[in-house]
Each structure stands twice: as structure tokens, then as C-alpha cells.
């Protein structure tokens with residue numbers, strides 16, 4: 444099975460090439476032609492450990508890699524890097540299950556994918572006979588950047604530049620990035636919001652490809668954003684992990700359906716859930732949870748995507764996104780119509796909006812439900828979950844928790860609900876502390892201590908002592924300067 448662009452079925456690439464390139468040359472996203480091309484026996488993985496599941500699922504989704512090759516890559520990516528060997532534990536909270544995706548090296552759910560991507564990418568580089576050094580460009584709303592650098596840190600043959608919106612990430616996220624170790628890592632703030640940074644990265648890719656600006660220079664660009672299929676595929680695994688855990692503890696019988704509620708930004712995490720469903724996992728409804736930037740809530744209700752609206756900075760900043768890039772893959776896979784996708788994406792670019800046909804909207808409604816929760820609701824949810832169940836959740840998880848309760852209230856016959864928890868509460872301590880009814884004193888690092896003193900929940904190792912680490916990355920630039928910045932960095936042999 445070859446991959447192809449979401450905008451042109453003639454533009455094909457092996458799955459290894461798709462991982463290496465990140466974005467298709469026409470600006471589309473690489474996708475399998477159809478999920479039906481993938482044969483997968485979902486029941487056969489339920490008794491496996493998480494690494495075994497990952498091996499089966501990833502070699503099915505990325506057929507350039509044999510099962511034996513994949514087993515080694517999975518082992519390299521995950522062994523000893525997470526708090527628990529099952530990587531993503533499940534916890535019962537009231538009537539629902541919380542799937543904890545934040546037990547990795549940077550306390551963010553993106554660790555699951557970004558531990559795996561460098562392995563896939565360096566293996567893909569060998570498979571495709573590429574000698575060039577790989578320069579990863581990533582735009583981040585906070586968590587991706589740190590997790591990507593941790594994944595790529597000192598991986599031979601790779602370098603990584605992370606752009607984040609200046610003032611658009613939490614102080615802890617900023618400290619995590621600015622203190623990043625490694626001789627191949629680079630962090631730069633961009634004046635603007637996340638969409639500016641992400642559009643800027645896309646424009647750099649386009650300019651470099653069109654102008655052949657790096658040809659013959661021994662460097663090639665790639666992406667670690669969730670537009671890379673190598674980012675998306677590893678996320679499918681934890682949907683299976685959660686399901687298998689629920690079968691094991693007797694909450695479910697194999698075959699029963701489960702609803703998943705996903706705090707959504709760029710639509711990568713929830714799309715991985717749709718992939719799991721397409722591979723046969725008994726998924727009922729995928730509930731798309733948004734914060735005040737509820738462009739996806741409106742879209743899933745009406746079929747009209749409209750990014751012409753105010754942009755809010757919320758207490759769940761990793762979801763402060765108005766252009767959800769991965770939605771494009773879903774639109775393609777549900778419509779099987781690359782020409783339609785091309786035209787919709789063209790309208791998004793020129794008018795900032797598009798409307799999908801009725802038939803496509805009906806297919807969206809079969810698989811998805813949607814809801815949103817503002818900052819007030821987010822803090823209330825944190826307080827409520829803490830008081831009722833003694834469970835401390837972060838702001839993104841709280842959005843999902845609130846939307847899951849909305850869903851259940853409207854659907855009395857719902858299935859068991861799994862809420863995806865995407866960050867440690869210690870990544871957003873001020874909002875979490877406010878949620879449990881205390882006012883913050885001092886800077887965000889003091890607030891972490893306060894949260895620990897109030898709740899007794901331990902601070903993850905990678906976040907404790909962050910304040911004492913020395914800052915290594917200080918650059919701030921205008922978004923118009925991103926291309927020149929990348930070209931200058933690409934020409935520098937040694938960064939440190």
C-alpha cells in the first residue's frame with residue numbers, strides 16, 4: 444500500500460517516504476488511499492503488552508516497515524522512557540475512565556508519538572537511501588515543541604528547530620523549551636499566535652521546495668507536527684490499550700462499544716481514534732471537545748468550517764487553534780474525493796471558510812459528536828473532579844471531562860466513556876490551583892509547589908527543578924523572518 448496526497452491520488456509515496464517528507468509536495472497531507480486497504484485483526488492485540496500492540500498496529504499502518512523492524516523501533520522508542528511500561532495507564536474516575544497520556548518524558552501526551560517519530564524517521568532515511576541530514580521544523584502551541592526536542596535530542600543525522608508563539612505558551616512550557624539540552628536543538632519565539640507560527644512553517648516548506656533552496660546543501664526539511672503520518676500512527680495504539688484494560692478489568696466484554704472524549708486542537712489525537720475505529724476497535728462515538736476556540740464544535744454541528752472569528756487565549760493553550768490541520772485527512776478518508784478536498788482547502792486559504800456537502804456531513808455525524816467548554820467551565824470542572832473523586836486533572840483534560848458530561852446528559856444510552864487526559868496538572872498549575880479554590884502566590888514555579896502542598900499529588904520529575912536549569916535558547920523573531928532564520932541555521936554546521 445502506497446500513501447498519497449489528500450489533494451491528489453496521483454501523488455504517491457511509500458509510507459517511509461511519507462514519514463520522511465512530512466507534507467506532500469502539493470501542500471496536501473499524506474494519507475493511506477483508504478482504511479479498507481489495511482487488513483487488521485483487532486482482537487488479536489488485546490492480550491499483548493503495549494509494545495507488542497504498537498508493533499502490530501504501526502506495521503499495519505506503515506507497511507514500508509516489517510514487523511521485525513518495527514519491533515526494534517518500538518523497543519528503542521519506549522523502553523524505560525515512561526513512568527510505567529504500559530505507557531498510558533487508565534484510571535477509573537466516577538462513572539468514567541481517564542486515559543492518562545502524560546506519563547512520558549515531558550509530561551505531555553505528545554511524548555507518545557514523539558518518542559516514536561525519530562525512530563521511524565531515521566529508519567525511513569536509511570530505507571529511502573537518503574544521506575542528507577534531516578532538519579525538523581515544528582510549530583508548537585507549547586507541548587509539541589518540548590516533546591519533539593526531547594525525542595530528537597542528539598539523535599544522529601537529525602537537527603530540530605522549534606517555533607512557538609511569543610507570549611502564547613505557559614511559563615512552565617517556555618522554561619521547558621528554553622532549557623532544552625542537546626547539540627542539535629534550537630528554539631525560537633515568533634511574534635504572533637500559534638496559527639501564525641504554523642502557517643509560517645508551512646510557508647517555509649513551500650518556499651524551500653519551490654525555490655529548491657536547500658538542494659545540494661546536504662540538508663533536507665521534515666516536520667514533526669501531527670501533519671506527519673509518523674506522528675499520527677503511534678497515537679492509535681493507546682485507544683487499543685484503553686480498550687484492552689477495560690476488557691481485562693471486566694468493565695467491558697470484548698466487542699462492547701466505548702465512547703472516547705478527546706480534548707482537540709489540531710485534530711490529530713481524535714483522528715487517531717477514528718483510525719482505531721477503522722481498524723475494527725469497537726468505538727461508538729468520538730466526542731470532540733473544544734475550548735472557547737470552538738471552530739470544530741460549529742463545524743461538526745453544521746458542516747461549515749469558518750476560521751473568521753476571534754482568537755481566544757485560554758487556560759488550555761494547546762487547544763487554542765483555529766485551523767485544525769489534520770481534519771483534512773478525515774475529509775479525504777470520509778469522502779474518497781481528493782478534488783473536493785483540494786477545493787475545500789483552497790477556499791479555506793482564500794476565504795477562511797468552507798462548507799462540506801450534506802453527504803459528508805452525514806458521515807461525520809455517524810462517527811463524531813462535539814461540545815465546548817470555556818475557561819470558567821474548565822476551572823469548575825477541575826474543582827468538581829477534585830472534590831467529588833479526589834482526581835486532579837489539567838485544564839485540557841477538564842475541557843474533555845466537561846464535554847463528556849454534556850454528551851452523557853444528551854445521550855442517556857451512551858457507552859462507557861473514556862476521557863483522554865493530555866497533560867499533567869503541573870503543566871498548568873495556576874489554572875489548576877484556581878480550579879481547586881486557592882489563589883496563586885508568586886510565579887508559576889511557586890504555584891506548582893502550592894498545588895503539591897494542597898493536593899499531595901507528586902510533581903513529575905522532569906518539571907521539578909526546572910527553575911534552576913540554565914536557559915540555552917533566547918531568539919525572538921517576526922514571522923516574516925522565519926525563512927531567513929531557517930536558511931541561516933541550515934547553513935550552520937555546529938549549533939553549539
Ligand SMILES: *Cc1c(COP(=O)(O)O)cnc(C)c1O
Nearest residue numbers: 586708709710711712761865866
Ligand atoms: C496537543 C495537545 C492537545 C490537542 O491535540 P491535537 O492532536 O492537536 O488535537 C490537547 N491537549 C494537550 C495538552 C496538547 O498538548
